[in-house]
Amino acid sequence: ASPADMAHIAAANPAAVQGLLADLEAMAQELLAYRADSSLDTAGATIRAQAARIAELERDAARYRAMRDGLVSGDLENNPIGEAMYELGERVCRERGHDAIPTAAEFDAAIDTAMKQPTCTCPSGDGSLSWPCPQHPPEVT
Structure with missing residues (x-):
């Protein structure tokens, strides 16, 4: 082969x-x-x-x-979101001019900040999200 x-x-x-x-x-x-x-x-x-x-x-x-x-x-006096929007508009006008408008990220940040629940800032507070601090009522703080 x-x-x-x-x-x-x-x-x-x-x-x-x-x-x-x-x-x-x-x-x-x-x-x-x-x-x-x-x-x-x-x-x-x-x-x-x-x-x-x-x-x-x-x-x-x-x-x-x-x-x-x-x-x-309808409570325009106690509206943290409304206050945040007003303050944001004022700040943007001061910083960038009267015709400037906030960006979407600025709106989101302002709303997020206004939505946050207050926390106890007392040095001996419990640090929880409950308000007022159970250890320090508003009259005392």
Whole structure:
């Protein structure tokens, strides 16, 4: 037999073919695992992005509710959101000119600040979000 025939016979050897098939199967399994990991990574990234977007929308909804509740109450004297908007407008006009308007980020920051609940700042207070401080009523502080 010629060298070419011998090479063909060696390549067609059942053990060699089985080895090649095993290699192909291993590569196919590796590709499937890669695709599964890639799909999980993509799904995880999508879920994280959606969770971040939901959190952003929840913050915006809370801001809207705070503004709406302040306006619906009709109590213009005790409206922390209204006061915050007025103070923001005044500050922006002072800093950037009479025709300047606040940015969305400035509006958000002002509303967020106005929405925060007061906390006890007494040196010996409990630091909780309850107001007035249970240890130091307003008359004492």
